[in-house]
Amino acid sequence: MSLVVVLGMQWGDEGKGKVVDVIAEEADVVARFGGGANAGHTVWVGVEKYVTHILPSGVIRGKIGVLGNGMVIDPRALCQEIQDFAKQGLNLTPENLLLSSGAHIITPAHVLLDGALMQGKIGTTGRGIGPAYADKAARQGLRAGMMRDHKAFREAVRKHVSYQNVSYGLIYERVGFDPDAVVDEYAKFAERLAPYVQDTGKALAQYLSVGKKVLAEGAQGSLIDIDHGTYPFVTSSTTTIGGAFSGLGIGPQHLETIVGVVKAFQTRVGHGPMPTELFGEEAARLRGVKGEPGSEYGSTTGRDRRCGWLDIVLLRYAVRVNSVQELTITKLDVLSGFPHIKICTAYERNGQLYTDIPDGATADELSTFKPVYEDAQGWNENIGAVRSFYALPAPAWSYLRRIEALTDTKIKAVSVGPKRDQMFFV
Ligand code: IMP
């Protein structure tokens, strides 16, 4: 392995954290390239639960963590996460955690704007992600590198808060923040985080040049990519393969493989079209019991996830957009006990069948399609202890083989439960 990129093939929450944790054993460096505290990766090590929002989940393995330039960092949340991990016995120091000088900084003004502007409309996580990326694109963002010059950083934060206060006041007729309070708070964050800041693209290039193995962890999923997702019900970053390179500042020459992580069924948090969405008893069964490992409630916001059958039309799309070479299927165990499983193999609209989305996965288009299902036989056995492909009940491996055939992509690994060892390679 030189560079392995792990990407979500659906709307996020595919179980990437767990998959990354397993693959990370072989890696030297684990890197995040996009998003921020909107992500939530849960990894169970024995009875100990680790949740990462900003940090790459591979740091749980004690690997060197990189927060790439494509990320938007809430310094309060990052300091908190570093502190929480320290309590769990994992010390993240400037020696094993690198923060890109090009990453953008989220402020309370971004969080406020997210709540006012987008949370209701899009169903965002309310973490200030969209407004921070908007400032980045408008060339008025605060970058992590600025934290190294304390005086200049204070000035930049003050200017930012004052500016946002004006626009917030004008648009929403509400008061914003006391610039002095935010400046003082952010000066403290800067003091804590500045030692971690460096040119992470350069560091990654050096690691790769001496044969170190880098694992790039995608956050969110391909279907909420700003360009390729179900716009406008998307996040504000590039969650697909291109984002790994621009968000880390390295080129593709080191790429060894692209792993697409697919949950055995479909889930979505937030608004937007979801052709295979289920309601009632089947949805409740897929969602599981709140609080239990692997149940479908947001690890960032605690919201109920919308659940449905696997959507192959969208999966084929995600495989194509990312040039995915291999799939990892997660949460196959959740399907145990369903007498019949459905697989959406096509869409129907006005009497016409579509096996591909005609023109990208825009929200308007997607909401006009009806799913066409193929029936698959279910199985009753609990498969949490299975550790090889043919030890699965026959209907379960038939289901996997069908996914391979329909996507023309090999399944390389299967996860059958939330624990680290509940996964096997095919
Ligand atoms: P934002 O990323 O907070 O702006 O939210 C935009 C959309 O992406 C909303 O529908 C969120 O629920 C969704 N989203 C963002 N991050 C994740 C994630 O890590 N998993 C699943 N959905 C996410």
Ligand code: MG
């Ligand atoms: Mg998640």
